[in-house]
Amino acid sequence: MAQEYKQLLLKNQLCFPLYACGRKIVSAYTPYLKPLGLTYTQYVVLMVLWEKESVNVGQLGSTLHLDAGTLTPLLKRFEKDGYITRERSKEDERITVLNITAKGNALKKKCKDIPAKIAKTIKSLSKEDATKLYELLYKFLEEENE
Numbered sequence: 001m002a003q004e005y006k007q008l009l010l011k012n013q014l015c016f017p018l019y020a021c022g023r024k025i026v027s028a029y030t031p032y033l034k035p036l037g038l039t040y041t042q043y044v045v046l047m048v049l050w051e052k053e054s055v056n057v058g059q060l061g062s063t064l065h066l067d068a069g070t071l072t073p074l075l076k077r078f079e080k081d082g083y084i085t086r087e088r089s090k091e092d093e094r095i096t097v098l099n100i101t102a103k104g105n106a107l108k109k110k111c112k113d114i115p116a117k118i119a120k121t122i123k124s125l126s127k128e129d130a131t132k133l134y135e136l137l138y139k140f141l142e143e144e145n146e
Contacts, residue, residue, distance in 0.1 A: 049100040
């Protein structure tokens with residue numbers, strides 16, 4: 001049966017190693033983020049806000065490839081915890097604008113060494129291979145915007 005349906009063999013799927021590597025990378029963040037009370041998704045939201053300081057929910061979702069159903073509870077919690085403020089856009093009240101607070105910015109200092117720590121855990125890729133992988137993955141992500 002396996003010979004007849006080679007397209008269904010796990011080893012023939014591009015999606016599986018991407019999925020498994022994604023899980024492996026995200027789990028590598030856990031020892032650094034858990035003491036801060038953050039999940040990986042919360043961390044990447046903060047990274048966008050640290051960079052932009054203010055962004056609307058649609059822009060955030062587009063940047064992170066996340067839908068409103070994923071973002072809304074996370075953003076409500078961040079607001080409750082004092083990491084962000086949410087307000088309606090003055091130009092268009094249908095748009096919610098997110099602003100990082102001083103408390104949210106304070107987490108940046110606690111997270112500043114995480115990327116270097118994660119990079120040290122990826123021993124099987126040379127810097128050149130990692131750069132190529134990064135470029136290929138972003139090339140794939142950009143396809144959905146075309």
